[in-house]
Amino acid sequence: MVHTTVVGSYPRIGDTPEEQILRRGIARLDKGEIDEAALKSLEREVVQAVLREQNEAGIEVVTDGQISWYDSQSHLAGKLASVEINGLARYFDTNTYYRQPVVRGPVSWKAPILLDEWTFAQSHSKSPVKAVLTGPVTLASLALDKHYHSKKALALDLAAAVAEEVDALVRAGATQVQIDEPILTRHPEDLALVAETLERIRARKGKSDLILFTYFGDVARILPDLIDAPADLVGLDLVQGAGTWSALAKHGSEKPLILGLIDARNTKEEESAGVAKKVQELGGSIDLKASYLSPSNGLEFLPRDRARRKLRILRTVADEVGVAG
Amino acid sequence: MKALLTTSVGSFPKPEYLSRARTKSSRGDLSKEALRELEEKATAEWIQFQEDIGIDILVDGEQYRGDMATYFAENIEGTEISGLVRSYGNRYYKKPIITDELRLRGPISVDWFKFAQAHTDRPVKGMITGPYTMMDWSFDEYYGSRADACLAFAKLLHEEARALEAAGAKVVQVDEPALSTRFDELPLLVKAVGIVTKGLQANTVLHTCYGNYNDIFAYFNKLPVDQLDLEMSNSGLDLLDRFKREPLKKEIAFGVIDVHSHVIEPEALIRERIEKALTIFSPTQLFIDPDCGLKTRSLEEAQAKLRNMVAATRAVRTAHGWT
């Protein structure tokens, strides 16, 4: 029986008034009508709802939906020493934007960033909550570097900071820690640098499982080396990165994988039997029992009701793979 | 000599009374007719403002639009509108979902063009959300291929462009903010925009913004329009050197106003930007406008920015003896 998980983000608002408390809360905070503490409690209400929705869909390893993240870059980088946050930049090929971190000096970790969020989520979840962090090479690539003038030097310092955070999360009880490196789908030549940063993070992972996830495209050309990277599991986008399928069928994998095969960027619903069949065909070349099925990337690019439906499709596919397997 | 004609990219902020009316209308507390009346009032006010300050080529200000892709999709058969998705921070929008073959129900923006044009003797731009952006900003449950969806939009939008022209539009602008999303799809964009503009007598414009222009530069001369409308003040002034080496064989509307900043650019700064542009482009090739739509600014900010833009342009014309 193959396992199920998600990648990270989840839509923070839906179409009903109850699903829009966070949007209204942020607007009220901006007007000075509520304080940060009140906003925090609204965020936590939404996190609980997001955990409930994943739970009801039967997802085995969940996330907090990154509900308090302004975006994938500034939430982490903005809390490190010597990093300022600048204007908006387009996030990969999505029609979404991130506030660009500007590196003004040597980067270092100051205090836990995700620890409180993760601890809260885990204490309200029956299933394990995966800690998800943007990887140092993606952070370095999307930031504006005014200090190092070297992506590698910046990425290695960012890796040291990410490793500190991972250490804090693992000490608090995180059993799965995921490092997202979508930049590898654009710059496969960065794989050696990703591997080097992962070595540093791995040294602080304790007993947790360390996951490397790539999305927004395929990694066919680097797949065997990617699977050999110093991580316990490797996550792949097999929708936008459909090109990875054939490389995967050809090379297989000794290491358990997370197969991102439910389209998290389009509302069109997958036909579960067809997807299950494709997964079963991989059965000979990868260890399905130790692997996971997931959406292709974070679910926040979909409307909330569609994200819920995608989770149900994911569950159905996993069940169909299991019965026949 | 017609030198340094001034224009705008498209959207203007909505006056307070219209924003309130839109909220009421979305709750069902205001009739469509009552809302339309206020949209017309706001449009007429913006036309009057542009005439008063002396802009040469006008826009209707898009007072009747929410999102630029959703507005077009709502008027195209074969689409639904999705629930909210996040753009960034606390901003959300609804995306079109293509659920069936796309078909035009009738003209989309022609009524508003006619309304605006009837209020002025100066040319008003016809405004079309481009086929590539319509595709990139929609979910596709029908075509299954980005190219097919994009070209299907292009065919319909060509009909819309023809209808605008038949209604008297002397300028038709195609908005493609998604242009720089995927460089490998630029040939598709060129093909799709070419379908939209094919055979038009009107002056055709392509607007884009906030992209990495260096990567798309090679395509500028291939874009099948008469004029490029580019955001220049926010990030593009450094592109001028490249234009010096690789001349643009089209007109250019040169953005001199940062639409994301509250700061009202002083006249002197705008003059400087125009003079810089004049070192590369001829005064008849060069049009002056803001970087992008001004809808995210307050009404007062937008008007102050436009006033300074026109005053600076006049000063440059006078200094060069172009009147």
Ligand SMILES: [Zn+2]
């Ligand atoms: Zn624009």
